[in-house]
Amino acid sequence: MSNNKDFTQSAKNISPLVIGAVGGSGTRLITQILQTAGYYMGEMSGSDQKDGALDSLWFNFLLRRPAWFAKNHEQHPEKIRQGLSILEKVMLGAPVRTKKDLIFMTAALKNYRHFRKKKDKLIHLFSAIHGTRILKNSFLGYKTDRSDAIGWGWKDPASHAFLPYLADYFPNLRYVHVIRHGLDMAYSHNQYQSTFWAKAFNLKPARTPDEVPKISLNYWIQTNQKAANLANEKLKDRFLVVKYEDICLQPQQTIQKLLEFASVPPEKVDIEKFSAMIKASPNIGRYKAQDLSIFSAEEIQAVKDLGYEVEAN
Helix, strand or coil, rough: CHHHHHHHHHHHHCCCCEEEEECCCHHHHHHHHHHCCCCCCCECCCCCCCCCCCEEEEHHHCCCCHHHHHHHCCCCHHHHHHHHHHHHHHHHCCCCCHHHHHHHHHHHHHHHHHHHHCCCHHHHHHHHHHHHHHHHHHHHHCCCCCCCCCCCECCCHHHHHHHHHHHHHHCEEEEEECCCHHHHHHHCCCCHHHHCCCCHHHHCCCCCCHHHHHHHHHHHHHHHHHHHHHHHHHHHHHHHEEEEEHHHHHHHHHHHHHHHCCCCCHCCCHHHHHHHCCCCCCCCCCCHHHHHHHHCHHHHHHHHHHHCCCCCC
């Protein structure tokens, strides 16, 4: 694409590639590979840091609002669609100026600040400044160089919760679902999703540390089953599951499959370069040191049904 105007015009006819997962599954690595291959992934958190999350700041601001989603996803799905419409505009550099959209974004800013105020006053102040900048940039049309992009999309683990809406709004959506062993995830320190998104999946957050592994595993089972069911129903071959373990242990084959799915041109493919980005977590298999008797036979079977072996300890 020769310039930003060409990108904006042509990308309107090209659905995005979206990356989602239960948080802590390895989505950052997938994002790094696709961005290096030429995808425009928008403004991302921690993009100037070595181990930044690379979550979409726009998706975070507009849609990653667990309480808002739980309230609206069934009763007011039009609000979800409006959020996706605004996200599409800002990702492609189109200005957001309608009264309806500005009201939506102002409400999002209020929610964005309120959520972070509960966590830390400094984060709250940063969020106020950052959120105001987002509103300004969206009104003017977000300016960044997209001229060499081969496609566009974003990464936010919570995107999986929006899959039904994404599939309806973007007719040719391509979705990469990253998955990691559910029992390893149950003992992960990253329990953001199972804490804040549990209600959207009719689960109760853990009340004590002892409850975390079981709640976490049930969240992992429900979210991954739901994603797989929706893929079979709507996305078909536009849905790709990438196992974190595969990309660590079989990097070349897994990366090749990812790049083919993303339609990366041959001249952009550098398997050795992309493979060098991979640093396997030392925590693969951490569940083997835990007492698995807290999980039911049905829960263990669900892990197996989702493609994982469970070794007795």
